[in-house]
Amino acid sequence: MKTMVAVLTVLTVIIAFWYAACLPMNIKGVLTQAERAGAEVVPVGAKERRDLGAIGLVLGNQFAIAATWSQDRPRLPAPHQVAVELWKTTGAMVLKGKPMSKRSLIFHGWVTLSATLLGFAMGTGLGILLAVGIVHSKVMDMSVMPWAIVSQTIPIIALAPMIIVVLYSVGVQGILPKAIISAYLSFFPVVVGMVKGLRSPDAMQLDLLRTYNASANQGFWALRLPASMPYLFTSLKIGIAASLVGAIVGELPTGAVAGLGARLLGGSYYGQTVQIWSALFAAAILAACLVALLGVIERVVLKRMGMSA
């Protein structure tokens, strides 16, 4: 309860701050427009105002305050503008019966989500396989593991434009190139986490299995794999967030046709700030939902396994 109150207070303060920040951010644009429309602005002329402090301008032209929250292409859109845009491009589209129209964020979100999920599945699958190999083969452990760790310090995302273009030139396009970038980003966290997890049973437990005369295979299915589950879920949560970032960045260099990344890029080309912000929030909501979904699955699975703390 106390936490709820605190979180709500913090959120209220953030939103209030956001509204307040709209004033100095947007005032110059608003004043220029107002002047063109014939309103009296102090001081006269955009050139005169250019070097003045934004806060002084707000105080000198208080009639313009309301306008800073409802500008067409603001530098910083007000929260309600973003919320309205989000509703217009999602809920309202559904009500109109065309949720998959090109102007709908559901359509763009789905494009990104499908690439994310496909890539996440590929990356996780390969990551788990490699981790199993690393745990079972000392050669693989010693030769691959250091590279897997080093590769986490490398900004892999720099490869994204190249992967897209190269795959395009060999004739692969659509969802797959983006999914490959997603897979690549979720691959290494899963490998590292899974190796840690498969190694987590302590000597005592391994010895117990040995006294049962269990084979390596039985030991894997009965002890190592179950023991690795908490580690797996932790890295899955990191992996899916990375996958989403990968899919979004993967949409940038293709010239942006569809997807949340395309909305971001398109918005920045045409100065449609409200569109950028709504795409950003859509991506944030998507990421939060995916991580929360994995959290629920984790809780259910660990509970069924009797491992929930």
Place this chain on the structure above:
Amino acid sequence: MVMVIVAALVWCGGWWLNARLANGPYADRGAVRLLVPVIFGVTLLLVWQLLVQGLQVPMVILPAPTDIAVAFAGNLSKLWADFIQTFVKGALSGYVMGCSAAFLMAIVMDRSDFLRRGLLPVGNFVAALPIVGTAPILVMWFGFDWHSKAAVVVVMVFFPVLVNTVAGLRETSAMQRDLMQTYAASYWQSFFKLRLPAALPFVFNGLKISTTLALVGAIVAEFFGSPTVGMGFRISTSVGKLSLDMVWAEIVVAALAGSLFYGAVAMVEKMLTFWHPSQRG
């Protein structure tokens, strides 16, 4: 065709050598531990080179390592300028600003229970979001030069450092805090003598995660607009010109910068947290 067969032979040879070393009697020596991954890496490079030459893979799909090395050596001054622009000006300055802001914020949050309760869930939530998406907005606000890249980096590194530092500052046990109290230590005395050292492993965990994020932020922000210099700019324009050797050279620079940055932070960590169990032995 010969090259392909040679490549297969090289691969098998490298693997055999590694298998001998890894299962041999000296497998736990430091030198062998270093040698095995190096052999693996060299084998991979050789196979890459041989396959690209043997199958005559065109440059626009995958350049050979030698092509990349030539492009790297031939464009040193360009690459250096990109490195300065993106890494030193963009990533490093943003990293320092973001990390110090997050650290100070964490101390404030630690002093007030209310703030911690309110901000920590929000911070945890934001840390999982695709923050790179703020890049177009920040580029619009701060212009095309490195300032906007530093701003993206600040936003990206802020939350991981914040969340980790707050968690670290709560790491001391009641017993330890009581001991400080019996010494009549003031808040700041117990902060510098007890809680800050205890938090350092967590802080460095956040700092290490942030090294990669800083580079990612600086590079991706350049995809949304940049002056005609910078790693992200070079990558996207070179991809457009299909000169993939240059792209790979730039990726080599990014990889070197990323791992050196991480290594430097890890080294500072080792010096400051030498007492921690994970650093001993």
